[in-house]
Amino acid sequence: MITLHYAPSTASMAPHIVLEEMGIPFELSKIDKEGGELSSAAYRRLNPNGLIPVLEDGDIVLYEAAAICLHLADTHPESGLFPPVGSAERAHGYKWLSWLSTTLQQTLIVHFYPERWADQAGAVIQVQAHAARKIRLLLDQIDGQLASHQAQWLLGDSYRLPDIYAMMLCRWTRHIEGSRARDLPRVNDWLQRVLDRPAVGRVFEREGLQKPWV
Ligand SMILES: N[C@@H](CCC(=O)N[C@@H](CS)C(=O)NCC(=O)O)C(=O)O
Numbered sequence: 001m002i003t004l005h006y007a008p009s010t011a012s013m014a015p016h017i018v019l020e021e022m023g024i025p026f027e028l029s030k031i032d033k034e035g036g037e038l039s040s041a042a043y044r045r046l047n048p049n050g051l052i053p054v055l056e057d058g059d060i061v062l063y064e065a066a067a068i069c070l071h072l073a074d075t076h077p078e079s080g081l082f083p084p085v086g087s088a089e090r091a092h093g094y095k096w097l098s099w100l101s102t103t104l105q106q107t108l109i110v111h112f113y114p115e116r117w118a119d120q121a122g123a124v125i126q127v128q129a130h131a132a133r134k135i136r137l138l139l140d141q142i143d144g145q146l147a148s149h150q151a152q153w154l155l156g157d158s159y160r161l162p163d164i165y166a167m168m169l170c171r172w173t174r175h176i177e178g179s180r181a182r183d184l185p186r187v188n189d190w191l192q193r194v195l196d197r198p199a200v201g202r203v204f205e206r207e208g209l210q211k212p213w214v
Contacts, residue, residue: 001020001026001027002024002026002027002055002056002057002061002067003026003027003029003056004019004026004027004028004029004053004054005029005031005043005052005053005054005055005056005196006028006029006030006031006033006047006053006207007030007033007052008054008207008208008209009171009174009207009209010052011051011052011053011061011065011105011168011205012053012065013168013171013207014065014066014067014068014069014161014164014168014171015053015055015065015069015130015167015204016028016053016203016206016207017144017164017168017200018069018072018073018081018161019072020136020199020200020202020203021079021081021164021197021199022072022079022081023074024071027054028206031043031052033052035143038050038051038052039160044062046061047063049063051063053065054070055068055072057071057075059204062152064101065101065165066097066098066100066149066165069081069097069161069164069165070082070097070161071147074214080158080160081159081160081161081162081164083113083155083158083160088157088161089155089158092170093155093160093161093162093204094121095160096145096154096155096162096165096166099141100162100165100166100169101165104135104138104139104167104169105169107131107134107135108131108135108172108173110127110128110131110133111128111131111176112172112182114127114128114131130179132176132179133179135173135176135179136178136179139173139179139181139183139184139187140146142154142166142170142181142184142186142187142212143186143187146186146187146190147186152190152193153190153193154166154190159194159197163194164194164200166199167186167191167194167195167214168189170182170187170213170214171213174212174213174214180213182214188214189192191214195213195214208210
């Protein structure tokens, strides 16, 4: 059995959507963040970083949301959520997933937790403002990718893992004034296409999310 350790509206959302898109059996284990579960010895055995998410797939215990998505795509190739091995589209899929998790996601984390990067109140505000500006520039890269072809999805004609992952991160920008993904018209159109996926709607409902969704 597959178990996803998750919390609503966090980095567990991409694996949650991937599981739902695949239509395979899985269980959810909701993490009690406020109750300190992330620092518990039991959780640290699953993920020594004390971060969400973790996936248990039989004996395999995985952390890092992008790695979890790739593992699920590998073990369920019939889902078509990741392009064929050796294809140019797959190469770009690796690039986008890496970029999303190491660049956009990490800049968002700096924006949400600026106090982890500076001590003085003024410096904390400055770190957050710098991160917001960088987020805007990074969103422009997503816009540029969508502008580079006439297709509906990030990589081209097929809905793939990077669409799911990028939507999750674009959603995190919804309250960052001046750096909202939905304010870029082309990005917003693509976001709406992702939100129209029935599996995405089911996950949003199960996680109890409120509008605005992105
Ligand atoms: N690179 C990790 C980052 C995971 C991450 O930052 N998770 C956040 C939730 S979105 C978390 O657990 N935060 C708790 C904390 O920072 O204390 C991944 O993609 O899995």
